[in-house]
Amino acid sequence: MTQDTDRYKNSIKLFKRATKVIPQGIYGHLTPVITGPLASPYYVEKTKGCRYWDVDGNEFIDYMCxxxxxxxxYNHPEVDKAADDQRKKASVCNHPGEVMIELAEHLNKLIxxxxxxxxxxxxxxxxxxxxxxARHHTKRKKIIMSKxxxxxxxxxxxxxxxxxxxDNDVENMLYISWGDSEGFKELAQKHKGEIAGAIFTPYHHPTWANQEMPPEGFWKEIRKTCDEEGIVLxxxxxxxxxxLDLKGSHEFFGFEPDISxxxxxIANGYPLSAMVGKEEIKISASSVFYTGSYWFSAEPMAASLATLKILKRDNGIEKMRKMGELLKSGLEEMAQANELEIEVTGPPQIPFMTFKDRGDFRNSQLFAVESMKRGVFFHPHHNWFLSAAHEKKDIEKSINVADEAFKEVRKVFGASDI
Ligand SMILES: Cc1ncc(COP(=O)(O)O)c(C=O)c1O
Structure with missing residues (x-):
């Protein structure tokens, strides 16, 4: 990846400091080992709307959100106010706040x-x-997931x-290829009476690969097999x-899981996760002891309520879809103008772009670096995200930047073999 020591000099200074006190300096999915050494900034200074500024003052339109x-x-005033109001009253305490019930009621009604x-x-x-x-509910051990x-x-x-x-950690895991409902059925039969649950994402969004929507009939077949074999979906x-859908992505794809x-x-950046489930599993969910020091914090729950209500009020999902469509068609048009063949896969709200003719992602990396230089953050290996704060003018600017980045890709790697 391109060395850009000047543009990211404060990031580099901080990273060197970090490596002395933090394993890997930055670990997990934000590690520069994944994003590419010196290809992007390492540290953020401030955020606003669909933009952020790194510690060197570089500004980015953010497609990772x-x-x-x-x-x-970022810094959505209504969400922040709801969170602030709750925090000033109470957040972490010996007891949950009423907002926990209010949010559970809201989700149970919404989904x-x-x-x-x-x-x-x-x-x-x-x-x-x-x-x-799932294991407690079925008194079984095995879990199926997608490779x-x-x-x-x-x-x-x-x-x-x-x-x-x-080995013990994974001895009860079984795998199918994404979309292989027939393989799922065969596994369920081979391990009859042993499979507790099947866990899948609503569509396939791997890193370093195109995204894949579920094949026709996939979810119907999976649901059917789970029902027949007593597997928790x-x-x-x-x-x-x-x-994809405020009521849950299963509504988008037209099926019903047992747990989601x-x-x-869920809370526009405030730390919160949630699990919802069907009545039949509620006793089992009550029996499994599971908790954490901050799991009852009221502040993120207030933020979540505000987020979900605003998403509905402002038709946020439709806005993301439209902006995502605009981005996709703009990228396709610019790529074609530069004689480059690209694929934009996945739903418009969560798109991912790859170049068709190379398997090593070096052109994607160059595209990302050249876009970042010009103020747009596109990730080379991981799917992107749109937000309701992305406006038409942001998309148009991003498409113009993409045009310039495509030109650099074309210079280095040549035109696609179209
Ligand atoms: C589909 C999916 N499941 C689970 C996780 C884990 O979530 P977290 O990183 O918040 O623990 C992620 C995170 O990216 C995810 O994308």
Whole structure:
């Protein structure tokens, strides 16, 4: 990746300082090892709407939205006020606040399959919890998931071969390829009476690959097999939730899970996750002891209520969809003008762009670096996110920047073989 030491000199200084006191300096999905050394800033200074500024004063239109949580715009005044008002009254205490009930009532009404709700902080709190509930509910051990899907960093979700994961952690995990409902049925029959749950994202959004929508009939077949075999169907809607449909992404795809997990867009950046479930599972959900030091904080719950109400009031999902469509068609047009073949996959609200003719992502990386230089943050390997704060003028500016970035890609890698 391009070395841009001048543009990111404060970021680099801070990163060097960080490596002395923090393993890897920045770890997890924000590590520069993934985003690319010196390809993008490392540290943020301030945020506003659909933009942020790094510690060197560079401004970016943001198509990552904090990897999902920012859905209405950074520092949204109404959400922040709701959170501030609640925090000033009470947030972390020996007891939850009334707002916890209000938010659970709101979610149970909003999401048709939801008869109960519990809260946590991170998406993985809920995906981990959902497996325990499914296992307790069925008195079975095995879980089916899709290869290459991300459900958090717990050992079962990371999978064999990852540092710190031992064989026992994954001995009860079974895998299908995304979209293979026939393979799912075969696994369920092969392990008849052993499978507690199946956990899937509503559509496939892997890193370093195109996104894939569910094949025709996929969810109907999965639901049918789960019903026939007594398997708890868990939807991991952590990433897509409240961006495709306010009622949950299963409504968008027309099926009903038994449990659904949310995080990301639920509270516009305030730390909160939630799990909703059907009445039949409520006793099992009550039996599994699961909690955390901050899980009852009232402030993020007030932020969440405000976020969900504003998303509905302002028709936020439709706005994201429209802006995403505009971005997609603009990128396609500019790529074509530069004789480059691209694919924009996934729903418009959560798009991802790849170049068709290369498998190594070097052109995607160059495209991202050149876009960042010009003030637009597109990720080269991970799906993007739109927010309700992205306006037409932001999209138009981003498309113009993309045009310039495509020209640089064309210069280095040549035209596509169209
Ligand atoms: C689909 C999905 N599930 C689970 C998680 C884990 O959420 P968290 O990082 O908040 O624990 C993520 C995070 O990106 C996700 O995208």
């Amino acid at each position: 904090s990897y999902g949580p920012m859905v209405l715009g 048709p399959m939801a008869d109960w709700t519990v809260f946590g902080k991170n998406g993985a709190d809920m995906t981990n919890h959902s497996l325990m509930i 290459g899907s991300y459900h958090g960093t717990a050992a079962w979700a990371s999978g064999a071969g990852h540092a710190g994961v031992i 868990i939807l991991d809607d952590v990433r897509a939730g409240f961006r 997990c949310y995080c990301k867009a």
